[in-house]
Amino acid sequence: MIDKLSWVAAYPEILLLTMACVIALVDLAVKTPLRGVSYGLTLLTLGVIALLQGLAASTGETIYGFGGMIVSDPMGNWLKCFASIAMMVTFVYGRSYSGQRDMLRGGELFTLGMFALLGMFVMISSHHFLVIYLGLELLTLSSYALVALRRDDLKATEAAMKYFVLGALASGFLLYGLSMVYGATGSLNLTEVMLAIASGGDKLVGSPQVLMLGLVFVVAGLAFKLGVVPFHMWVPDVYHGAPTAITLMIGGAPKLAAFAIVIRLLAEGLQPLAVDWQQMLAVLAVMSLLVGNLAAIAQSNLKRMLAFSTIAQMGFMLLGLLAGVVQGDASNMANAYGSSMFYVVTYVLTTLGTFGVILLLSRSGFESDNINDLAGLNQRSPFYAGIMAICMFSLAGVPPLVGFYAKLAVLQALLASSTAFYVGLAVFAVVMSLIGAFYYLRVVKIMYFDAPTQTGGIDAGLDARSVLSINGALVLVLGIVPGGLMTLCAQAVAQMFA
Structure with a gap:
């Protein structure tokens, strides 16, 4: 008999699954090209779920x-709330783009997008190895199908194949690592795994060597999902080859779910091994910052540049996870992991605005995905140029925008450790951010100082323009008053470890 609390803990997933099936059935009767009824039902569902998750998170209860x-805890509920909002915004930005490219003819975009979000929800709520893997596979399988949604586009098909092959390899890494951890600890539950490892070997049913090898494979699998070096090969190809609306769907909300399973697996389940996995994350972070920023400079395609930018940004986010446990002292966990959560939330917000501008500038037969396509944008539309400039400055870490405070929060968490190694990492991260500012500012320079290469009008619906305005305003406002969101993230993480 399933108890009442189980249904309370799982109601967001149940509601999302039910409505995804309802929308799939309703869409069979929809004949309009832009799928107005399906679109409206999808936004309504995601809005209600985001509201319910926000209310659940504000109670501070863990079930x-x-x-x-x-x-169901505050951190998970807030991440699910933000993921729902991110998916809503993605649908608003991508609807016109998808309709012009015949991607809405069967309604699969909305249904697959909701199933991908369901996978994220399961990942965020998971407290068990099997549930983590179930959510991960639901997200990735939906993502493979979304990338290949334009069946007559060779680039999209190629990107989907690369994503599928490398994704299957990464899933194998993670599953193999989890099976080794299970073999060493005798449990699939994260709390029991943590207690078994913390016992110092008394409760381990397998050898410590098997446990350490499992940890290596787990970190490798998680690194692929985050898209950090050297498991980044899929990111630029998929970002470039996928339709831009799908690129945003892959590069936005899933980052929140990836952060969640990193926290659940490493910081919660494998916390006694923090000294070991923090060393691995340090190497991944340094390589990602170096490769991501240097490779982005050489890109002429805007989506590939943003792909390498994502690699560098995820490397920066990993730095926050390094400072949670310092020389056996876990007192800095709430500050360090909270700063990483703040970083990933604000990164997703900025990414939504960036790709929103690209999507709304695109039109039938024109993708607007080269950097030179933005030339003279300020002369054509000061509104779009202003939003894009705000997002570029934020990604570069220019004050007073939210990206600056996200970077500052991570650097403060590193410096709070008061160890030479972490101080060195902070200095390295600042240098890499200065290098990265070049390719972000290049986009601003092209928009404001180069002659226009496009002369056509920019047509966007009222819903997309309104959401883009709010998106850009939040990047600015949360930079001026970041305290509320930073406190929310720190408290959510602290309650998880309470």
Whole structure:
């Protein structure tokens, strides 16, 4: 008999699954090219779920369900709230673009997008190895199909194949690592795994060597999902080859879910091994900052540049995870992991605005995905140029925008450790940010100082223009008053470890 708390813990996933099936059935009767009814139902569903998740998170309650396999806690609820909003915004930005490219003819975009979000929800709520893997596979399988949604586009098909092959390899890494951890600890539950490892070997049923090898494979699998070096090969190809609306769907909300399973697996389940996995994350972060920023400078395609930018940004986010446990002292966990959560939330917000401008500038037969396509944008539309400039400055870490405070929060978490190694990492990150500012500012220079290469009008619906205005305003406002969101993230993480 399933207890009442289990249903309470799982109601967002149940509601999302039910409505995804309802929308798929309703869409069979929709004949309009832009799928107005399906679109409206999807936005309404995601809006209601985001509101419910926000209300649940504000109570501060933690509920375990289905025998401890899932958890509903403030951190997870806030991440699900933000992921729902990010998916809503993605649909608003991408609807016109998708309609012009015949991607809405069957309604699969909305249904697959909701199933991808369901996978994210399961990942965020998971407290058990099998549930983590179930959510991960639901997200990735939906993503493969979304990338290949333009069946007659060779670039999209090629990107989907690359994504599928490398994604299957990464899933194998993660599954193999989890099976080794299970073999060493004798449990699939994150709390029991943590207690078994913390016992110092007394409760381990396998050898410590198997546990360490499993940890290596787990970190490798997680690194692929984050898209950090050297597991980044899929990111530029998929970002470039996928339709831009799908690129945003892959590069936005899923980063929140990837952050969640990193926290669940490493910071919660494998916390006693923090000294070991923090060393691995340090190497991944340094390589990602170096390769991501240097490779982005050489790109002429805007989506590939943003792909390498994502690699560097995720490397910066990993730095926050390094400072949670310092020389056995876990007192800095809430500050360090909260700064990483703040970083990933604000990064997704800025990414939505950036790709929103690219999507709204695109038209039938024209992708607007080269950097030179933005030449003279300020003369054509000061509104779009202003939003894009705000997002570029934020990604570069220019004050007073939110990207600056996100970077500052991570650097402060590193410096709070008061160790020479972490101070050195902070200095390295600042240098890499200065290098990265070049390719962001180049986009601003092209928009404001180069002659226009496009003369056509820019046509966008009222919904997209309104959401883009709010998106740009939030990047600015949250930079001026970041305290509320930073406190929210720190408290959510602290309650998870309470």
